[in-house]
Amino acid sequence: MATVHNEIDNWLVADLHGELSADERSALHTHLVDCAGCRKTHQATKLMNKILEETLAQEKPDPVFEQRMLAEFRNRIPQRSGFAKLLADLMHMRAVQIAAVAAILLTLVQVGRMITGENMIAVRDRERYVQAQPAAPQSRVAPSQPAQAGTLAESDELAAGRARGFAPSTPASSLAKEAKNKTESFAQAERTIVTGSNIPTAAEPAPKPAETPAPELANRKLVRNATVELEIVSFDNAVQKITAFANEEHGYVATTDSQKQANGKLRGQVVVKVLPENLDHFLQKVRGLGELKNQTLGTEDVTKAYFDTDARLKNAHVMEQRLIDMLKTKTGKVSDLLQVERELGRVREDIEKMQGELKYWDSQVQFATVTISLAEKDMEEPAAFLLKERSQLALYAPDVEKIYNDVKSLTSQKVQITNAQLNRDYSGRISAQVSVLIAPEESDAVIARVKGLGRVENFQTQTERVAQGGTGMSENAKTKRDKVELNITISREEQEQALQQTSLRIRTSSVDEKAKELRVLAEKEGGRIRNSTFSRDPDGREFANLSLRMPMKNYSVLMQSLNSLGKVENVSVQRQDRTGAQIDEANAPADISIQVYSQGNIVSHESGLLATLRRTLAQSASAIMWSLRMIGVAIAFLAPWVVAIVVIVWITKRAIRARGK
Amino acid sequence: MDASEREQYRAAIHGDREAFEMIIRTHSRTLFAIGYGILQNREEAEDVVQDALVKAWKTRWRVREPEKFPAWLAAIARHRAHDVLRRRRTVPFAHETVEISGMEPIDTTAVDQQLHSALAALPELHRAALTLRYFEEMDYRSIENTLGLTNGALRGILGRALASMRKQLRPALVSMD
Numbered sequence: 001m002a003t004v005h006n007e008i009d010n011w012l013v014a015d016l017h018g019e020l021s022a023d024e025r026s027a028l029h030t031h032l033v034d035c036a037g038c039r040k041t042h043q044a045t046k047l048m049n050k051i052l053e054e055t056l057a058q059e060k061p062d063p064v065f066e067q068r069m070l071a072e073f074r075n076r077i078p079q080r081s082g083f084a085k086l087l088a089d090l091m092h093m094r095a096v097q098i099a100a101v102a103a104i105l106l107t108l109v110q111v112g113r114m115i116t117g118e119n120m121i122a123v124r125d126r127e128r129y130v131q132a133q134p135a136a137p138q139s140r141v142a143p144s145q146p147a148q149a150g151t152l153a154e155s156d157e158l159a160a161g162r163a164r165g166f167a168p169s170t171p172a173s174s175l176a177k178e179a180k181n182k183t184e185s186f187a188q189a190e191r192t193i194v195t196g197s198n199i200p201t202a203a204e205p206a207p208k209p210a211e212t213p214a215p216e217l218a219n220r221k222l223v224r225n226a227t228v229e230l231e232i233v234s235f236d237n238a239v240q241k242i243t244a245f246a247n248e249e250h251g252y253v254a255t256t257d258s259q260k261q262a263n264g265k266l267r268g269q270v271v272v273k274v275l276p277e278n279l280d281h282f283l284q285k286v287r288g289l290g291e292l293k294n295q296t297l298g299t300e301d302v303t304k305a306y307f308d309t310d311a312r313l314k315n316a317h318v319m320e321q322r323l324i325d326m327l328k329t330k331t332g333k334v335s336d337l338l339q340v341e342r343e344l345g346r347v348r349e350d351i352e353k354m355q356g357e358l359k360y361w362d363s364q365v366q367f368a369t370v371t372i373s374l375a376e377k378d379m380e381e382p383a384a385f386l387l388k389e390r391s392q393l394a395l396y397a398p399d400v401e402k403i404y405n406d407v408k409s410l411t412s413q414k415v416q417i418t419n420a421q422l423n424r425d426y427s428g429r430i431s432a433q434v435s436v437l438i439a440p441e442e443s444d445a446v447i448a449r450v451k452g453l454g455r456v457e458n459f460q461t462q463t464e465r466v467a468q469g470g471t472g473m474s475e476n477a478k479t480k481r482d483k484v485e486l487n488i489t490i491s492r493e494e495q496e497q498a499l500q501q502t503s504l505r506i507r508t509s510s511v512d513e514k515a516k517e518l519r520v521l522a523e524k525e526g527g528r529i530r531n532s533t534f535s536r537d538p539d540g541r542e543f544a545n546l547s548l549r550m551p552m553k554n555y556s557v558l559m560q561s562l563n564s565l566g567k568v569e570n571v572s573v574q575r576q577d578r579t580g581a582q583i584d585e586a587n588a589p590a591d592i593s594i595q596v597y598s599q600g601n602i603v604s605h606e607s608g609l610l611a612t613l614r615r616t617l618a619q620s621a622s623a624i625m626w627s628l629r630m631i632g633v634a635i636a637f638l639a640p641w642v643v644a645i646v647v648i649v650w651i652t653k654r655a656i657r658a659r660g661k
Numbered sequence: 662m663d664a665s666e667r668e669q670y671r672a673a674i675h676g677d678r679e680a681f682e683m684i685i686r687t688h689s690r691t692l693f694a695i696g697y698g699i700l701q702n703r704e705e706a707e708d709v710v711q712d713a714l715v716k717a718w719k720t721r722w723r724v725r726e727p728e729k730f731p732a733w734l735a736a737i738a739r740h741r742a743h744d745v746l747r748r749r750r751t752v753p754f755a756h757e758t759v760e761i762s763g764m765e766p767i768d769t770t771a772v773d774q775q776l777h778s779a780l781a782a783l784p785e786l787h788r789a790a791l792t793l794r795y796f797e798e799m800d801y802r803s804i805e806n807t808l809g810l811t812n813g814a815l816r817g818i819l820g821r822a823l824a825s826m827r828k829q830l831r832p833a834l835v836s837m838d
Contacts, residue, residue, distance in 0.1 A: 010820030019801045048827045055776050056795040061693050069689040070682055073714050660720050
């Protein structure tokens, strides 16, 4: 009941509007019986409802309101005719919209390609294709011939060519028929030739299908060639045998040639001509001579070219005869006669050329050519070996120039200097390079002498065996030593990199005094002070830095004696071992850098509350600056994207609104 | 919403003009009620209905679910009415009231005028609900659908609207009693 009372307004209005359920209505009425206040409200609400109904009924639209709306609508949106409506409807279909977007994207891609020139290639390809198209029909049989002939010519150009060559005077239709027959027979013949392992030759009666006329195949001009590569024991022996085989097969040896290699082996080529029908037999025999490395067997069909030339030759003969007749009968101007004379000369030249060609082909067809390459076994075995020795020697010496001159003075007939160079740069650094060629028997002695001139930092020898006249190994070939090439590099000792670098600190109370003591100690052990500094900082700490170089052999003695100076700290040793180099380790330089220091005042003026505060402030300020910078970077990174997105959204909204209106 | 109604909305969305004109017949009074509720001016409300119908026809393809077509139509009308209201606020308001008071006899219109001003004082959603109810005698369910309200909310709105008007019109009502 409490709910009804609290929401009495809602309940009363809903009741007046007839929107209460039966239960709700009974609940409301029960409450109204009990509650006088709500009864009063009920009366007032009823009155209000009545007033509203009456007043607003006046404002109701008139009965023809719908008609008016409809008329106005029709007026403002005229009925569209078929196509425009269809178009408009289409525009609103999701599929069409997607298709349109895809089309736009595709167009953009194409435009991009055009701008970047990517499709220039495609265009060129197309052009080429277009150019190729008109060329194709030209190679076909003339269009005046029946279609049958056209298709045949396409399938077998050879047949068409032959047909033309053979019967230029036959009418087109019969020609086509003939061409068809020939095509079939040739196709058959070609198959047997290509697939058969035992290749039938032109002269041999090859197995023919029943409908194939025999003379057709006999007229074919086939040039057969074979190449054989053999490895044999003895060249001369092989040539003799080949000659014998050739005679057996009614052939002859056309040419032979041979070359003698440095290792005494022979290599050569024999060209044999045999009758085509005997070719296979001959090849079988030749194969027995040695190890077969390679063999090729080829057949070239020159029928078309042959008969083309033949036909042209006939035409040329006719032409020649006509020109001769012209000369005999005509009595024209001298210039005309000369013209005819010149033409006759040209025709005769052509005739000779063509006759020569035909003769050449005839000879080629008559005999098969076999090219036999012969090589004796172990062709690649080297004749001799040469030992090439190359040495690199790096020397360190106190006086570079003196050593340089010493090396130069070694020159003799057996020691030749090929290159000598002495370099001195602005800072006074000096180095020298000498290249020497030494006769093999002297080499060891000379190298030992050069090594004695200074401290050897590096010595490398490289020996290479070069095979002569072949590759690989040989049991019989002799080995000879070649001249030794020696490259010497001379540098000053100072420039040498230390073998071992040591750094350490010594803490002491009297820096100056101990530094002097250290100096004395070092000099006693053969060390050389290269560099020394002394400094005192504001806190009263003193530092003396000394760097010295000494031979490795005295290193450990010095290190032990250092303990007497003060507390040795922070010792670090770095050693550079040079592998593969022959070095004199005892005399190799070792660098030691020593810092002698005192502790100074205990309290630094840079400590205490104020200093700490100052440092903290400075650090926090720099941290803030750093974060500011990072924010700037982030903004610079994001801003363009944000702007771009906002612009796109704005444009899209505008577009949608424009479309809506 | 029954199937035939739904089919009608679907056809209208797909550009069936006859279906759309049928919708104009059945829904234009509702739209008028909404427009009048906001503007309280018949001519303007009629214009609003016109504009809303034209706009609805032009942009009908935006509605993906036919069930929501009536609510969408009502929303267009409401937006349109708001546009008109915004534009009107820049123009002096007095003209209208003067006209009304000039036209009607003073006696009977005392309550009328008070009623209108009480209506004007209501929130616009309340006015729309009232007009839908009193013009078209629409049942609560239809009003809920049109204005996108729940049953409880609509009851509350109507109850509060009537109560507040009752309070404003109390002197007049007392005199009438």
